[in-house]
Amino acid sequence: MIAETVCSAVSAAGLGIAAVTAYRRRFLAAVRIAAYALVPVALVMTGVVQWLADTAFSPTAWAGFGLLGVSWLLFLTTRAVERRRGGTRKERRAARAEARRETRAGSDAAQPALDPAARPASAPRREDDFSDIEAILKKHGI
Template identity: 35%
Template sequence: MLTGAVAFVLTAAGVAVAGLRAYRRRFLSATRWFAVALLPAGLYLTGLFPVARTIGDEIADWAVKLVFDPRVWTGIVLLAVSAGLLVTTRWVGRRGAVTEGREAATPAAGPAPARPAVAPAAPEGAGKAEKAEKAGKAGKGKGDDGLGEFADIEEILRRRGI
């Protein structure tokens, strides 16, 4: 009975505040206050206040056990170890140190051979400098520094004027 009285008093107070906000032409704030004001009455009428009290009691009992029961501390340590192992394996897996089902590939000696740049057909008025540059790119072979893949990108950017 007392719970119902408190719930409806809280609802009435919230509706009064919402009315004040609406009187001052703050309709968005008034709507929020009205929505929150309806919660205590709704919780009481649906019977959720006893459920909330039961949940509160269980959380309080767990907190008391947390402080005084060594089993709970052992459980917390096990959870921490589990989380640490999961994070560690994720970190090691991202670094590439662990491969699943196959051995790690050995790195090749020296830089990787570059792909020759494939140049599109030159337009009619192509200058001598461009032709010499394309010939120089095509002439680069295995002595390249491994950046031959970027030659295609450079050529595209150059054609676009970037």
């Protein structure tokens, strides 16, 4: 009963502030304030406030929240240990096998390729890059 009264008072105060804001010709802000002011009354009408009040004073609900917290901490602890070890056992085995394959392939890749098409293209010459700048400087007599 008290929660519903408080929510109604908060909504009434918010609507009053919205009216004053609208009087000052700030209509967009007034509509936004009115929207926020209507939320507590809507929560009362839907029964959310009553449910929250019943939950807040229920020892069973608090025990449930405590168990949720414990399960969350256990989950986080196992994830932290798993990350520190480098993943699950299956992921570690796959990573070791991949590293072995890369080591074997790396010995073949260490020899230089003789094919000219396999070489990367050479970088563009620097003289060509500065020709435009030189032309601009000569135009201005520098």
